[in-house]
Amino acid sequence: MPDLxxxxxxxxxxxxxxxxGIELLFYAYRDFTAEPDRMLEEIGFGRAHHRAIYFVGRxxxxxxxxxxxxxxxxxxxxxxxxxxxxxxxxxxxRQGTSDRRQRRxxxxxxxxxxxxxxxxxxxxxxxxxxxxAGPAAVxxxxxxxxxxxxxxxxxxxxxEPAKAPPLATPRRA
Amino acid sequence: MPDLxxxxxxxxxxxxxxxxGIELLFYAYRDFTAEPDRMLEEIGFGRAHHRAIYFVGRxxxxxxxxxxxxxxxxxxxxxxxxxxxxxxxxxxxRQGTSDRRQRRxxxxxxxxxxxxxxxxxxxxxxxxxxxxAGPAAVxxxxxxxxxxxxxxxxxxxxxEPAKAPPLATPRRA
DNA sequence: CCGAATATGTCAGTGTTGTTGACATATATG
DNA sequence: CATATATGTCAACAACACTGACATATTCGG
Numbered sequence: 474m475p476d477l478x479x480x481x482x483x484x485x486x487x488x489x490x491x492x493x494g495i496e497l498l499f500y501a502y503r504d505f506t507a508e509p510d511r512m513l514e515e516i517g518f519g520r521a522h523h524r525a526i527y528f529v530g531r532x533x534x535x536x537x538x539x540x541x542x543x544x545x546x547x548x549x550x551x552x553x554x555x556x557x558x559x560x561x562x563x564x565x566x567r568q569g570t571s572d573r574r575q576r577r578x579x580x581x582x583x584x585x586x587x588x589x590x591x592x593x594x595x596x597x598x599x600x601x602x603x604x605x606a607g608p609a610a611v612x613x614x615x616x617x618x619x620x621x622x623x624x625x626x627x628x629x630x631x632x633e634p635a636k637a638p639p640l641a642t643p644r645r646a
Numbered sequence: 647m648p649d650l651x652x653x654x655x656x657x658x659x660x661x662x663x664x665x666x667g668i669e670l671l672f673y674a675y676r677d678f679t680a681e682p683d684r685m686l687e688e689i690g691f692g693r694a695h696h697r698a699i700y701f702v703g704r705x706x707x708x709x710x711x712x713x714x715x716x717x718x719x720x721x722x723x724x725x726x727x728x729x730x731x732x733x734x735x736x737x738x739x740r741q742g743t744s745d746r747r748q749r750r751x752x753x754x755x756x757x758x759x760x761x762x763x764x765x766x767x768x769x770x771x772x773x774x775x776x777x778x779a780g781p782a783a784v785x786x787x788x789x790x791x792x793x794x795x796x797x798x799x800x801x802x803x804x805x806e807p808a809k810a811p812p813l814a815t816p817r818r819a
Numbered sequence: 820c821c822g823a824a825t826a827t828g829t830c831a832g833t834g835t836t837g838t839t840g841a842c843a844t845a846t847a848t849g
Numbered sequence: 850c851a852t853a854t855a856t857g858t859c860a861a862c863a864a865c866a867c868t869g870a871c872a873t874a875t876t877c878g879g
Contacts, residue, residue: 484776484777484780484781484784486773486776486777489806490776490784491769491773491776492704492765492769493788493803493804494768494769494776494787495765495768495769495772496704496803497787497791497792497795497803498674499697500799500803501671501791501795502671502675503718504794505671505794507718518864519864519865521865524672527668531665531669537826537828538826538827545676545680546865546866547866547867547868548827548828549828549829549866549868550865550867552827552828552829553864553865554864556828569826572825572826572875572876573874573876574825574827574874574875575826575875576826576827576828592665592668595664595668596661596664596665596668598794599664599667599668602667602790602791602792602793602794603659603663603664603667603790604657604659605793606786606789609782609786610786610787610789611657611663611786611790612786613779613783613786613789613790614670614786614787614789614791615666616779616780616783616787617775617779617783617784617786617787618670618787619670619775620774620775620776620778620779621674621677621678621771621772621775622670622677623673623677626673626677630666630670631666691835692835692836693835693836694835694836709856710855710856710857711854711855711856719836719837719838720837720838721855721856721857722837722838722839722857722858722859723838725856725858726836727836729857729858742855745847745854745855746845746847747844747845747847747854747855748855748856749855749856749857
């Protein structure tokens with residue numbers, strides 16, 4: 474059922490255009506994760522460890538609830554992975570200062586090193602794709618990808634890290 | 647280690663640009679798969695079933711080896727999922743004509759209906775993102791995404807379905 | 820201050836999806 | 850005919866998700 478809301482832009486979208494979008498996401502994600510997965514396997518970790526390490530590195534001092542909101546998994550799932558990372562010395566937990574129920578997470582030096590190693594591969598792949606496609610394509614890529622993300626997360630993802638206040642918890646009713 | 651091959655395009659890539667690329671892929675894939683996953687759960691299937699149904703619908707008559715090459719999983723993993731789909735009447739297997747060792751796969755009417763239902767959600771999401779971003783952005787999106795895919799699969803993904811000879815012997819015109 | 824809500828953690832059980840390794844059958848091919 | 854290929858199957862295992870129940874510490878509102 475083609476969603477042809479006539480008030481909006483009319484961009485003629487063939488079924489093949491949409492199908493290609495689906496497949497691009499499948500193949501790109503498949504290949505984007507393959508190499509880090511292989512590295513992780515060598516040290517007995519999996520993709521879930523990578524995600525946790527990545528986002529703790531991205532938002533130092535993030536608390537557990539915020540990390541759960543990003544990953545969209547249950548606390549029991551995260552707990553297993555996070556516990557392992559803490560026990561093996563990749564992540565530190567410190568009690569929050571303003572709210573002492575919170576555990577603020579950060580990478581140890583070892584954790585930061587692993588994060589760099591894993592992400593380096595992905596950065597290289599992205600850099601190569603960006604260079605091959607050119608700056609205008611990169612801008613288009615961003616616009617489309619943002620449009621694929623749930624509306625409630627778009628702002629957060631698009632925000633520059635400097636501008637992004639580390640996810641401060643606006644506690645509401 | 648910034649991959650600054652000086653002979654290529656120089657597109658100034660900040661660390662944030664690459665980081666954003668990583669995150670766009672994570673968030674977009676997370677949200678792109680969430681709704682189909684919920685639907686699949688209701689009928690006792692998972693994402694792996696979706697993938698199999700999708701690609702069998704995409705390449706009617708595809709054989710097992712070709713499907714394995716796309717999914718990049720082991721035959722034992724595929725076998726479990728495929729067997730279930732066959733037993734429950736979503737996929738048909740027919741012996742190949744030119745090579746009778748092969749099992750050519752296709753969707754039953756029930757399988758095609760499920761495929762449409764699952765993909766409709768993803769098509770809608772892609773269509774919305776494409777419309778919001780505009781045609782130029784869509785072209786950029788494609789270029790970057792293709793660049794992220796392993797070189798050996800780029801041609802196949804980019805090929806129009808009409809132009810794409812269904813991977814092997816086009817038994818079905 | 821007290822009770823409710825919140826942030827986090829843990830135990831136990833379950834399901835999907837991936838893996839490896841070994842082995843079986845049918846068919847194709849040189 | 851011997852070997853390679855396409856597929857299937859059995860068994861064991863691991864990663865990572867889930868639900869449900871319960872525990873503890875802390876914050877917050879009335």
